[in-house]
Amino acid sequence: MKLVIVQFSIIFLLVTSSLFVLSTTDSSCGGKCNVRCSKASQHDLCIKDCNICCQKCNGCVPSGTYGHRDECPCYRDIKNSKGGPKCP
Template structure:
């Protein structure tokens, strides 16, 4: 019985550690890509970064470059704002 409890604890610990590493890697990847994407954007920089991070979080990708290339990430391209225009920079 003790062996089963110990095994369960070890497996739970390993799974928790792996999931934490994956989620933190994803958010930092979005931030770096969004900083590049918004570096030459006409909109307010903070607003651009916020929208880009929302889109990246939903789609798990950000098109390369500072403008265009949205066909690289159709999910990112297709997200619309409340007025029906593109949400993602």
């Protein structure tokens, strides 16, 4: 009986830790994009595009509210359907 409880505890810890890693990844993009889009006139659109770019670029978002795109080449190089920059 004790073996079953130990096994259950180990499985529970593994599952909860993997869920924690997934949730912190999403929240790090959200936090970075909130800073990036804090002065945007179209805040909702900026947040949407920034989160898409952040996820594609493994969490990389340039610092500040504008510019600094060279900090994240992946973020800088994503284009929209018209060939312009997609990421704010």
